[in-house]
Amino acid sequence: MDLSFNAEERAFQDEVRGFIAKNLTEEMKRATALTPSVFSDPDIGMAWQRALHAQGWGAPGWPVEYGGPDWTPAQRWIFETECARAGVPNVNVMGVKMVGPVIIGFGSPEQKNFYLPRILSGEDYWCQGYSEPGSGSDLSSLKTRAVRDGDDYIINGTKIWTTHAHHANRMFALVRTSDGPRQQDGISFILIDMKTPGITTRPILTIGGDHEVNQVFFDDVRVPVANRVGEEGKGWTYGKYLLEFERGSGIASAKLREGLKAIADLAESDLTGPAIDSSDIAARISEVEVDIDALEMTELRVLSALQTGQNPGAVSSILKLRNSEIRQAVTRLGADVIGHDALAVEPMRPLYKLNNEPAMPEEMLTVMPEYLNGRAYTIFGGTSEIQRDIIAKMMLGI
Amino acid sequence: MDLNLSDEQKLLRESAERFVAESYDAAHRRKMANDPLGFSPDVWKQFAELGWLALPLPEEFGGLGGGPVEIGILMEAFGRGLVSEPYVATAVLGAALIARCGTTLQKQVSLPKVADGSLKLAFAHSERAARFDLAKVTTGANKTAQGWRLDGNKVAVLDGHAADEIIVSAHIHDHRGPSGRIGLFLVQATTPGVGISDYPRLGGGRACNIELCDAHLPEDALLGDGSDALPAIEWAVDRAMAALGAEAVGIMQTLLDTTLEYTKIRKQFGRPLSANQVIRHRLADMAMQVDEARSMALRAALKVDAAPIERARAASGAKAKIGKCARFVGEQSIQLHGGMGVTEELEVGAYFKRLVAFDTLFGGSAHHYARHAQLGRTA
Numbered sequence: 001m002d003l004s005f006n007a008e009e010r011a012f013q014d015e016v017r018g019f020i021a022k023n024l025t026e027e028m029k030r031a032t033a034l035t036p037s038v039f040s041d042p043d044i045g046m047a048w049q050r051a052l053h054a055q056g057w058g059a060p061g062w063p064v065e066y067g068g069p070d071w072t073p074a075q076r077w078i079f080e081t082e083c084a085r086a087g088v089p090n091v092n093v094m095g096v097k098m099v100g101p102v103i104i105g106f107g108s109p110e111q112k113n114f115y116l117p118r119i120l121s122g123e124d125y126w127c128q129g130y131s132e133p134g135s136g137s138d139l140s141s142l143k144t145r146a147v148r149d150g151d152d153y154i155i156n157g158t159k160i161w162t163t164h165a166h167h168a169n170r171m172f173a174l175v176r177t178s179d180g181p182r183q184q185d186g187i188s189f190i191l192i193d194m195k196t197p198g199i200t201t202r203p204i205l206t207i208g209g210d211h212e213v214n215q216v217f218f219d220d221v222r223v224p225v226a227n228r229v230g231e232e233g234k235g236w237t238y239g240k241y242l243l244e245f246e247r248g249s250g251i252a253s254a255k256l257r258e259g260l261k262a263i264a265d266l267a268e269s270d271l272t273g274p275a276i277d278s279s280d281i282a283a284r285i286s287e288v289e290v291d292i293d294a295l296e297m298t299e300l301r302v303l304s305a306l307q308t309g310q311n312p313g314a315v316s317s318i319l320k321l322r323n324s325e326i327r328q329a330v331t332r333l334g335a336d337v338i339g340h341d342a343l344a345v346e347p348m349r350p351l352y353k354l355n356n357e358p359a360m361p362e363e364m365l366t367v368m369p370e371y372l373n374g375r376a377y378t379i380f381g382g383t384s385e386i387q388r389d390i391i392a393k394m395m396l397g398i
Numbered sequence: 399m400d401l402n403l404s405d406e407q408k409l410l411r412e413s414a415e416r417f418v419a420e421s422y423d424a425a426h427r428r429k430m431a432n433d434p435l436g437f438s439p440d441v442w443k444q445f446a447e448l449g450w451l452a453l454p455l456p457e458e459f460g461g462l463g464g465g466p467v468e469i470g471i472l473m474e475a476f477g478r479g480l481v482s483e484p485y486v487a488t489a490v491l492g493a494a495l496i497a498r499c500g501t502t503l504q505k506q507v508s509l510p511k512v513a514d515g516s517l518k519l520a521f522a523h524s525e526r527a528a529r530f531d532l533a534k535v536t537t538g539a540n541k542t543a544q545g546w547r548l549d550g551n552k553v554a555v556l557d558g559h560a561a562d563e564i565i566v567s568a569h570i571h572d573h574r575g576p577s578g579r580i581g582l583f584l585v586q587a588t589t590p591g592v593g594i595s596d597y598p599r600l601g602g603g604r605a606c607n608i609e610l611c612d613a614h615l616p617e618d619a620l621l622g623d624g625s626d627a628l629p630a631i632e633w634a635v636d637r638a639m640a641a642l643g644a645e646a647v648g649i650m651q652t653l654l655d656t657t658l659e660y661t662k663i664r665k666q667f668g669r670p671l672s673a674n675q676v677i678r679h680r681l682a683d684m685a686m687q688v689d690e691a692r693s694m695a696l697r698a699a700l701k702v703d704a705a706p707i708e709r710a711r712a713a714s715g716a717k718a719k720i721g722k723c724a725r726f727v728g729e730q731s732i733q734l735h736g737g738m739g740v741t742e743e744l745e746v747g748a749y750f751k752r753l754v755a756f757d758t759l760f761g762g763s764a765h766h767y768a769r770h771a772q773l774g775r776t777a
Contacts, residue, residue, distance in 0.1 A: 279768065293715055
């Protein structure tokens with residue numbers, strides 16, 4: 001057993017660091033640091049996607065024949081860790097990490113040829129049409145309906161919590177094409193051009209003051225049958241496949257560590273007192289750091305299993321659950337560390353384009369919005385309660 | 399980067415698990431709980447024959463040169479059966495201090511005897527007023543014409559009653575007065591002036607308090623050259639905490655397995671307990687915490703030989719986190735067993751008590767989060 005990386009892997013680490021140093025601009029870095037929502041704005045995120053694509057690193061998890069870099073699990077770990085350390089923008093994960101793998105796994109040759117290069121290059125920006133107002137955790141009860149009409153489907157219904165629907169030119173969605181004996185039957189996975197007539201988008205502001213999610217309405221929206229991925233009625237299988245990717249991309253600890261570091265830096269700064277002189281704050285920082293250590297070790301154990309072709313099992317639910325809980329713990333700590341400044345609200349967005357003098361030091365601007373928006377971590381991608389159900393069923397057999 | 403077990407490590411795990419499953423049942427544990435020695439000399443002999451006592455020792459002194467991961471594999475298996483033999487006191491703490499601090503001669507004399515099972519050790523360091531501060535020692539060692547004179551009181555000495563030799567820490571006073579150095583002294587248990595009062599230890603095995611009153615030791619009782627032993631003590635305790643963490647993981651796994659089984663069998667309101675979501679989620683949390691504890695024990699083991707601050711932070715982090723997980727898993731195991739969980743009729747309580755003992759040994763979670771934080775600021 002060994003925690004250290006070998007010479008080849010260290011050389012790769014240097015390569016990644018070199019790439020980041022060359023391509024990550026100060027503007028991107030600052031914008032990322034001042035983004036209190038989960039995703040970077042597209043102007044920042046897609047600039048980074050283009051740089052990655054130019055390097056051949058546009059889609060780390062894809063097979064090499066579709067433009068993936070053919071990295072080992074250890075290389076992916078190193079890449080994600082270095083990106084987190086450097087504070088690079090988030091790319092459009094709904095494209096690269098969600099719909100991409102589904103198209104690769106189940107799409108037609110035409111779909112692969114058309115969509116995959118556009119995800120890699122950043123030409124397309126994707127959003128995810130899964131949840132509906134009546135279908136949250138019980139996702140397969142979804143009611144948005146696609147009715148066959150010649151070579152088209154006509155779609156009616158609504159999707160909600162659609163991250164960046166207001167930026168996206170494409171959506172992948174789960175829609176009901178028939179009613180089967182089980183509610184999971186009759187669901188199809190469909191790709192929708194957001195400019196199609198009949199689609200309207202309503203912004204939803206979250207409690208941290210950010211516009212990240214939306215509700216999307218479909219009124220007689222005509223989508224070619226050719227845009228369906230895989231078989232009609234098998235969408236639930238593809239959708240679940242995607243959710244596993246969403247939960248178990250498996251490399252979250254590095255980002256958590258950077259988030260905690262930002263809070264610890266604030267705690268050590270005179271701006272907060274320093275807050276760390278309180279033994280309670282100091283011990284809580286350690287408590288969260290240790291939780292991150294544990295998550296990192298679990299990730300590395302999974303990685304080791306993957307390297308030797310073993311199946312790590314239902315651990316992706318554990319990773320998702322702990323990641324979301326620790327992220328919330330970091331933001332909760334942040335809210336306590338900044339003390340009086342937790343009362344101040346800066347309503348302008350984006351924060352990195354702020355013109356006026358903010359009510360608090362810039363380092364603190366994201367702390368409260370992150371705490372407030374961060375309540376969503378244990379809700380999206382399957383609530384913590386759903387994850388516990390999965391752990392009980394898959395790991396414990398009850 | 400590779401966290402998979404090697405084939406040899408897998409074999410070690412299999413043989414340890416098999417040994418524990420075959421030799422350590424409820425009847426054996428009950429017998430040991432009322433035994434004045436608290437463990438079985440026959441089992442100790444088997445440990446020696448299986449090579450487990452030699453496992454952590456350096457090869458040049460009759461050992462097998464096993465590392466902290468191998469010790470962790472053994473300890474996890476010991477945890478599953480609540481093994482009460484003085485393995486940590488002898489093979490992890492005692493032997494490690496001799497291997498690190500002792501002169502070549504001292505190592506040649508002692509370590510092969512540890513390996514063959516003929517020498518049991520204990521480490522007497524903690525003092526009541528120091529609580530869990532390893533640097534605080536008031537026991538004194540005064541230089542005499544013939545050697546050393548020790549005076550002081552030690553508490554919570556693991557397995558001290560069974561030890562042939564006890565390693566005692568004391569402040570060295572030489573002919574110039576207090577030296578500011580802590581020395582380690584190899585004390586024969588039969589030395590006049592050494593008073594051992596032992597008691598049953600929470601969760602199995604025994605511990606003792608030791609009163610040293612005008613205890614005269616020969617010159618060569620001092621381990622090594624008399625340079626300050628505090629760094630070695632911190633190193634050895636960090637190692638022991640990593641090993642105990644692995645043992646706690648084994649204990650927690652057994653509690654989880656037992657509790658899970660029980661909730662499937664026990665029926666109330668016409669259905670098994672495990673059909674209730676509140677129970678399923680509790681068990682999911684327990685499983686998750688066992689897994690986190692496993693990650694932390696492994697992490698502490700893999701960092702045992704890192705630079706002192708990194709090692710100590712890993713050890714304290716693991717001790718704090720595993721302690722927290724252990725309390726949760728232990729307390730919830732009792733809760734889910736209902737009234738029976740609070741009785742001596744089930745073994746759940748015995749496993750729980752060993753976890754509480756783990757959390758207490760060398761300082762609880764609060765102490766180790768604070769140490770972790772303190773070390774982080776000096777780093």
